[in-house]
C-alpha cells in the first residue's frame with residue numbers, strides 16, 4: 001500500500017518511526033525514506049550512534065530517549081513534538097523497536113491527533129523479533145509452543161497477576177524490561193508450581209555491539225544466577241522453545257553463556273525426530 005498522507009507546505013507532518021532493535025540496517029525502507037525527508041528528528045538516545053549517518057546534514061537531530069525511568073520525561077517529548085511540528089516541517093520521532101509495543105507511540109499518536117497534526121506510524125522490527133533472530137530461539141515452534149505471551153517485567157511483581165496460571169503456561173513468555181525483576185518473577189513462578197528446570201534465556205543487546213545470550217533455568221534465575229553481562233538492554237524469554245535453538249550460522253548468533261547444558265543441545269545432537277518436525281513434542 002502506498003502512502004496516503006504527505007507533508008505539505010501549509011501543514012506540519014510527523015512520522016512516528018520504528019527504528020528496529022539496534023542496527024540501522026534493520027530499519028524499514030519506509031522508515032529510511034521518512035528519515036531522509038525529515039527536517040527535525042527526535043530520536044531515542046538508546047539507539048546506536050550509527051543511525052546519525054542516515055540523518056540529513058541539515059536536519060535538526062535531538063536525542064530524547066529514556067532509560068530505566070531516567071532521561072527525557074514523556075511530557076517533554078510531547079512538548080518538543082508540538083514545538084517542532086510547524087507548517088511545512090516534517091518531524092520524525094525515531095523510536096527503538098516498534099513504536100506501538102512498549103514504546104509510548106500510542107500516547108504520541110493521541111497527542112498529535114488531539115492537536116490536529118497529520119501523522120503516520122511506520123512499524124519497526126521489535127526487540128521481540130530481534131532477540132529471537134539474534135539468539136536463534138524461535139518464538140513459536142510446531143509441536144512445542146503455539147502461543148506467545150508478551151509481558152512487561154518492570155511492574156509485573158506489583159501487578160495483579162494470576163501466578164498459578166502463568167506458572168502453568170505452556171507457551172512462550174517474552175518479558176520486556178525484566179532484567180532487574182527476573183529473579184523475583186522466577187521465584188514467584190516457582191512458588192506457584194512452575195517446573196524448576198523450565199528453560200529461561202536472557203538476550204542482551206540483540207543486533208548491537210556486544211550481543212550476549214545466556215541460557216538458564218527458572219531455578220537458577222530464582223537463585224539470582226541469571227544476571228546481565230552488559231549495560232543492556234535485555235529481554236527475557238521463558239519456555240520450551242529455548243530447547244529448539246537453531247544451530248548458529250555465524251559466531252554472533254552463538255549462545256555465549258550456558259548455565260544448564262541440557263537446554264543448549266544443538267539440533268544435530270538431538271534425535272532427528274525432534275529436529276525434523278515430523279514427531280510432535282510436548283512443551284515441558
Ligand SMILES: C[S@@+](CC[C@H](N)C(=O)[O-])C[C@H]1O[C@@H](n2cnc3c(N)ncnc32)[C@H](O)[C@@H]1O
Nearest residue numbers: 097098101103126127176177205206233234235
Ligand atoms: C521501552 S521498551 C521498548 C520496546 C520497543 N518499542 C520494541 O518494540 O522493541 C525497551 C525494552 O525493550 C527491550 N529491548 C530493546 N532493544 C533491545 C535489544 N537490542 N536487545 C534486547 N532487548 C531489547 C528491553 O527489554 C528493553 O528494556
